[in-house]
Amino acid sequence: MTELALETTGLTRSFGSLVAVNEISLKVEKGQLYGFLGLNGAGKTTTIRMLTTLLPPTRGSAKLWGHDIASEPLAVRKLIGLVSDETSESQSDWTAREYLAYFARIRGIEDVRDTVERCLTSVGLAEQFRGKLIGTYSTGMKRRVEIARALLGSPKVLFLDEPTRGLDLPAKRETWKLLRDLASSEAVTTFLSSHDAQEIRTLCTRISVVATGKLVFSGPAQDLGADLDTFEDRLVGLLTGARFG
Numbered sequence: 723m724t725e726l727a728l729e730t731t732g733l734t735r736s737f738g739s740l741v742a743v744n745e746i747s748l749k750v751e752k753g754q755l756y757g758f759l760g761l762n763g764a765g766k767t768t769t770i771r772m773l774t775t776l777l778p779p780t781r782g783s784a785k786l787w788g789h790d791i792a793s794e795p796l797a798v799r800k801l802i803g804l805v806s807d808e809t810s811e812s813q814s815d816w817t818a819r820e821y822l823a824y825f826a827r828i829r830g831i832e833d834v835r836d837t838v839e840r841c842l843t844s845v846g847l848a849e850q851f852r853g854k855l856i857g858t859y860s861t862g863m864k865r866r867v868e869i870a871r872a873l874l875g876s877p878k879v880l881f882l883d884e885p886t887r888g889l890d891l892p893a894k895r896e897t898w899k900l901l902r903d904l905a906s907s908e909a910v911t912t913f914l915s916s917h918d919a920q921e922i923r924t925l926c927t928r929i930s931v932v933a934t935g936k937l938v939f940s941g942p943a944q945d946l947g948a949d950l951d952t953f954e955d956r957l958v959g960l961l962t963g964a965r966f967g
């Protein structure tokens with residue numbers, strides 16, 4: 723049995739003449755909180771859409787828990803959860819319990835009530851809010867509900883695409899704490915995409931950096947810098963094509 727949660731080989735996606743994701747090869751070990759860092763437009767969302775079977779690759783391949791994303795999409799979908807940065811306005815008129823129960827039923831989960839409570843507990847949404855309309859929640863709480871939704875099927879791999887985009891600093895830090903807690907308490911591998919160097923440096927030990935669709939670094943975050951300042955300096959060097967020693 724492979725120890726890899728995720729492996730991509732030459733993964734490529736073009737839109738007409740634009741190569742949005744260009745020959746990306748990376749390996750994510752099981753249990754990791756893995757960082758996928760890149761500026762806006764670097765190709766992060768396109769990569770995640772391919773890995774979650776929402777978009778076919780133009781070339782290359784990827785395996786999730788040993789299952790090929792192109793030839794075994796249903797097996798892959800059963801193993802993943804996805805949180806994107808889009809906050810769905812359609813959740814506003816539901817309570818967190820109703821919203822999660824709806825998705826639990828769609829997923830065919832039998833023990834809906836217990837599963838919903840377990841997931842809301844995992845993301846730290848206090849009991850007193852669970853029966854209130856999501857429209858009355860703060861943005862940070864709404865993001866927690868989205869993460870809880872992604873946890874419903876007990877995913878092996880959780881994809882988070884810019885999960886803290888649009889959050890203020892306290893809400894961001896709350897979400898970081900939650901992601902750390904999930905990584906240590908749940909048996910879930912996390913693939914975290916972000917343009918925020920501090921976020922990736924704070925949370926992830928192994929990272930990849932992507933620039934205009936190409937991988938420009940892959941390895942321990944520590945190798946780019948032990949402190950955030952050095953990390954950011956070297957990152958800027960990488961993103962602007964400079965070398966570092």
Ligand SMILES: Nc1ncnc2c1ncn2[C@@H]1O[C@H](COP(=O)(O)OP(=O)(O)OP(=O)(O)O)[C@@H](O)[C@H]1O
Binds near residue numbers: 737762766
């Ligand atoms: N469906 C599409 N059709 C055409 N071009 C697309 C499509 N989706 C993405 N692109 C282009 O591919 C490139 C990579 O976009 P992508 O959304 O993957 O980047 P990103 O790193 O997630 O950026 P951001 O952080 O801004 O979301 C961009 O130039 C984008 O305009």
